[in-house]
Amino acid sequence: MQAKSTPSEQPALLELDGLQVHFQTEDGTSRAVDGVSYRLRAGETLGIVGESGCGKSVTALSILQLVPDPPGRIVGGRILFEGQDLVRFSEAQMRKVRGNDIAMIFQEPMTALNPVFTVGDQIAETVRLHRGVGKAEARQRAIEMLTKVGIPSPEQRVDEYPHQLSGGMRQRVMIAMAMSCDPKLLIADEPTTALDVTIQAQVLDLIRGLQAESGLGVLLITHDLGVVAENANHVAVMYAGKVVEYAPVAELFARPRHPYTIGLFRSLPDLAAPGERLQTIPGIVPAAHAFPSGCRFRTRCPIAVDHCAAVEPPLVDSAGPGLPEHTVACHRLEEAAKL
Amino acid sequence: MNVSTPHAGAVPTGAAAAPSALAREVPPVHVAVPDPLLSVAGLEKLFPIHRGVFSRHVGDVRAVDGVSFDVGKRETLSLVGESGCGKTTAGRSLLRLIEPTGGRAAYFGSGAGVELFDLSRGDLRRVRRDLQIIFQDPFSSLNPRMTVANIIGEGLRVHGLARGEAVDEQVAELMQIVGLRPEARNRFPHEFSGGQRQRIGIARALALKPKFIVCDEAVSALDVSIQAQVVNLLKDLQGEFGLSYLFIAHDISIVKYISDRIAVMYLGRIVETATTKELFERPAHPYTQALLSAVPHPDPTQRRQRILLQGDVPSPINPPAGCHFHTRCPVAIARCRTEYPAPTAISPTHQAACHLVEQHAGPAPAAG
Numbered sequence: 001m002q003a004k005s006t007p008s009e010q011p012a013l014l015e016l017d018g019l020q021v022h023f024q025t026e027d028g029t030s031r032a033v034d035g036v037s038y039r040l041r042a043g044e045t046l047g048i049v050g051e052s053g054c055g056k057s058v059t060a061l062s063i064l065q066l067v068p069d070p071p072g073r074i075v076g077g078r079i080l081f082e083g084q085d086l087v088r089f090s091e092a093q094m095r096k097v098r099g100n101d102i103a104m105i106f107q108e109p110m111t112a113l114n115p116v117f118t119v120g121d122q123i124a125e126t127v128r129l130h131r132g133v134g135k136a137e138a139r140q141r142a143i144e145m146l147t148k149v150g151i152p153s154p155e156q157r158v159d160e161y162p163h164q165l166s167g168g169m170r171q172r173v174m175i176a177m178a179m180s181c182d183p184k185l186l187i188a189d190e191p192t193t194a195l196d197v198t199i200q201a202q203v204l205d206l207i208r209g210l211q212a213e214s215g216l217g218v219l220l221i222t223h224d225l226g227v228v229a230e231n232a233n234h235v236a237v238m239y240a241g242k243v244v245e246y247a248p249v250a251e252l253f254a255r256p257r258h259p260y261t262i263g264l265f266r267s268l269p270d271l272a273a274p275g276e277r278l279q280t281i282p283g284i285v286p287a288a289h290a291f292p293s294g295c296r297f298r299t300r301c302p303i304a305v306d307h308c309a310a311v312e313p314p315l316v317d318s319a320g321p322g323l324p325e326h327t328v329a330c331h332r333l334e335e336a337a338k339l
Numbered sequence: 340m341n342v343s344t345p346h347a348g349a350v351p352t353g354a355a356a357a358p359s360a361l362a363r364e365v366p367p368v369h370v371a372v373p374d375p376l377l378s379v380a381g382l383e384k385l386f387p388i389h390r391g392v393f394s395r396h397v398g399d400v401r402a403v404d405g406v407s408f409d410v411g412k413r414e415t416l417s418l419v420g421e422s423g424c425g426k427t428t429a430g431r432s433l434l435r436l437i438e439p440t441g442g443r444a445a446y447f448g449s450g451a452g453v454e455l456f457d458l459s460r461g462d463l464r465r466v467r468r469d470l471q472i473i474f475q476d477p478f479s480s481l482n483p484r485m486t487v488a489n490i491i492g493e494g495l496r497v498h499g500l501a502r503g504e505a506v507d508e509q510v511a512e513l514m515q516i517v518g519l520r521p522e523a524r525n526r527f528p529h530e531f532s533g534g535q536r537q538r539i540g541i542a543r544a545l546a547l548k549p550k551f552i553v554c555d556e557a558v559s560a561l562d563v564s565i566q567a568q569v570v571n572l573l574k575d576l577q578g579e580f581g582l583s584y585l586f587i588a589h590d591i592s593i594v595k596y597i598s599d600r601i602a603v604m605y606l607g608r609i610v611e612t613a614t615t616k617e618l619f620e621r622p623a624h625p626y627t628q629a630l631l632s633a634v635p636h637p638d639p640t641q642r643r644q645r646i647l648l649q650g651d652v653p654s655p656i657n658p659p660a661g662c663h664f665h666t667r668c669p670v671a672i673a674r675c676r677t678e679y680p681a682p683t684a685i686s687p688t689h690q691a692a693c694h695l696v697e698q699h700a701g702p703a704p705a706a707g
Contacts, residue, residue: 051562052533152650166651167422196421196589198648201633205647223562226592226635230642249639267567269596270637277574278567278596284532285562 012039012080013217014063014185019077021055021062023288024070030288032058034241035077037315040234042184043211045218047232047249049225049264053285055241056221060187063219064104065094081185100130103178107190109170113162119146119173120158123180130181145176149206168199172206179210186211187219192227204231225268229253237261240286240296243315247326257318257328259336260297295331303335365681368602368609368690369407376447376551376583377410377433383441384425384432388656401655402428404607405442410551413577415584417594419630420604423652426587429604430553433585434470435463446470448550468498471544475556477536481528487514487539488524494546513542517572534565541572545580553585558593570597591634595619600688603627606663607655613689623683623691626664662694670695 021033033055040046048056061067063079063086079086081102089097098104106112114122123145124138133141139158146154149172162170171191178186188207192200208231211218220232228235228249235252237245237260245258256262265271266279283300286292294312298304308331318333319326330336367381383406385399403425410416418426432439435455445452448469458466474480481490492510495501501509511521517538528536537557544552554573558566570593576582588594594601595615602612603624611624622628629646636643648667653659659666665675674694683696 051564168651196652197591197633198421198629199651200635201645201647204635205645224635225563225637229637229639230635253637253639264563265637267564268592268637269567269570270592272596278571280567280571281564284534284565 011083013042013082014040014219015080016059016063017078017080019059019062019079020075021058021067021072022075023072025289027287027289031241031291032072032288033062034291036238036241036243038236038243038246040185040217040219042217043215044233045211045220045231047228047235048219048221048238049223049228049235050238051223051285053288054238056238057189059238060104060189060219060221063187064098064102065089096130099126099178099183100181101183102185102187103181103183104187104189105171105174105178105191107193109167109174109194110162112174113170115162118159118161119165123173123177126177127180141180142176145180146173148179148210149173149176150202151176167195168202171195171203175203175206175210182214183216185217185219187221189221190223191220193222193224200227207231225264226270237264240291241288242296242329244297244329245327246315248324251324251326255326257326257333257336258297258330259301259303259332259339262336262339295329302339303332305332307331365679365692367405367407368612368682368692370409370600370612370688370690372409372411372414374412375409376412376414377444378447379409379433379442379444380407381442382406382429382433382439382444384428384437385440398656401607401658403432403439404655404658406604406607406609408602408609408612410583410585411599412583413581414599415577415586415597417586417588417598417601418604419588419591419594419601421589421630421652423655424604425607425655426604427555430472430555430585430587434467434472434553436472468547469550470553471547471549471551472553472555473537473540473544473557475559477533477540477560480540481536483528486525486527487519487531490528490539491542491546494543498547500547509546513546516545516576517542518568532565534561534568537561537569538572541569541576545576548580549582551583551585553587555587556589557586559588559590566593573597591631603630606652606658608663608692610664610693611691613685617686617689621685623685623689623696624693625668625670625695627691629669662692
């Protein structure tokens with residue numbers, strides 16, 4: 001991704017530069033993340049969208065070096081967090097980063113919480129580890145965090161176990177735990193996918209509130225374009241291990257330029273007129289060990305030509321001069337504009 | 340056993356096996372349709388809770404608590420609501436995949452109506468040909484040890500509708516209808532993607548030429564682009580074979596697109612039912628209003644006013660007294676805490692169970 005350096009631009013909180021994460025499988029090398037670059041500034045939300053298997057979650061896990069090795073391995077690229085390359089960090093250094101500067105919340109709060117410890121113990125553990133405070137103080141902090149995320153009667157809830165809480169409550173506990181050490185970056189991997197819409201609205205509202213308060217950067221990974229539209233400042237669209245398009249949210253939704261992004265929007269029932277057929281993207285996402293040559297979307301693309309199979313399109317800024325960055329990886333932008 | 344009229348607006352009095360513990364003093368929301376395929380009245384499914392050494396019966400999970408609806412011919416009725424509202428249990432107990440504990444369901448597939456809940460196992464099996472289901476999870480709903488041909492053809496064999504080569508021919512035809520290559524007939528489910536597996540499930544449901552299909556979160560597990568393919572397929576099949584769907588889903592945008600009419604469930608009961616257009620233009624129940632407002636829209640230029648509900652859905656073991664929704668309702672009044680609201684008709688096709696409907700739904704349409 002080419003940086004447009006304007007003098008007023010803040011330095012990035014997180015910058016991924018050509019990140020490659022490969023897995024060794026029985027079927028061969030699976031290039032799950034293959035040259036992903038994106039940037040997130042403090043106080044902003046970057047939405048990462050894409051369908052199952054596009055590599056969005058693996059990218060997020062590798063920021064915290066949580067990809068199991070073997071079979072997974074970061075084989076190239078840099079992960080710059082406040083200018084420091086996390087890829088070069090030792091395990092001991094990473095442990096100081098995880099849960100402290102960078103926190104993560106997962107899709108399924110039941111499996112992410114330990115069922116045999118009270119929620120208070122789990123929040124306090126993070127605080128004691130990173131802040132070196134005593135038991136009583138950590139417990140106070142846990143109660144304070146539970147209050148902050150809107151859990152009723154926190155003094156009582158702090159001694160309860162995860163199974164005693166509803167799904168929405170558990171996700172609030174996850175957020176309380178993640179926020180307990182005042183992280184600078186929150187990675188939220190499908191944070192509301194397992195929740196009902198009314199609870200989803202509560203949780204997203206909470207994250208936005210915490211962000212406004214603390215200047216937190218949020219990496220919001222989701223397949224829900226509605227969630228992205230309402231919560232992100234910038235969006236990166238991923239397909240088959242690559243970012244295919246990146247733009248400010250309003251720009252992306254108003255003028256999607258990559259044929260995949262265009263197809264994705266058209267298949268949304270929200271945007272279809274009543275009675276009109278939904279448009280579809282033919283075929284399925286290719287398997288990660290057998291991505292097509294050249295442009296990986298070409299096998300499903302309505303406007304692909306021979307050139308698309310031969311040469312992989314680079315991600316280039318297609319916005320006019322003076323306009324905010326809008327990068328697209330496609331050889332056929334003019335034709336795509338007519339789709 | 341045979342009935343000649345649908346249960347239009349019927350109150351489940353004698354039909355329920357055990358009288359409701361909450362002594363339902365008001366009729367349920369129920370909009371009747373002319374010439375229905377299916378007419379359900381007071382459908383109830385309680386799961387008993389046993390505790391202690393003697394397995395004492397200490398209460399019930401009131402999963403489906405007196406639900407009434409009609410499904411018209413060639414119509415799609417959607418049941419929407421959040422987890423635990425009873426929508427899936429309603430669909431399954433309607434087909435008697437789990438036995439309902441109360442209510443009636445008249446099926447008008449072939450002239451005279453048949454009471455589904457009174458049928459013997461043998462009679463039910465015959466009627467089941469007409470009534471099929473597609474499940475949410477295309478991974479666990481297909482037997483991993485059976486080939487696709489066997490999965491799709493099983494119903495034909497069981498019901499003795501075809502044998503030998505005739506089965507193969509029909510399987511090939513069904514696979515083509517749902518967009519699978521017949522050459523893949525001898526493969527196993529794990530060799531297919533999620534969207535393709537869902538197509539196998541659809542082919543299986545279609546094999547017996549049903550008239551009615553319960554689509555239980557049939558597209559929820561699929562990615563957006565694949566979801567659109569399957570939704571289009573379901574619509575095409577409806578047009579081609581004159582199917583009626585009971586579409587059970589939590590994804591409001593899909594429901595809006597696919598349904599003719601919608602019933603909104605909360606804690607085991609239908610709180611509002613209307614045509615799709617009416618429901619989205621003038622949602623009358625505060626829960627429906629909150630539910631619709633909570634759906635994120637893929638349009639960043641639109642910043643809508645959101646009704647944020649407080650708290651979680653209460654337990655169906657001990658539903659709140661009065662209106663079940665009053666604990667989270669932003670406009671509840673004293674009466675809501677004690678009295679379950681009777682349905683108010685907003686139009687001939689639109690009813691809501693709320694004491695405050697008149698104040699909240701705005702003026703009734705001229706046609707009402």
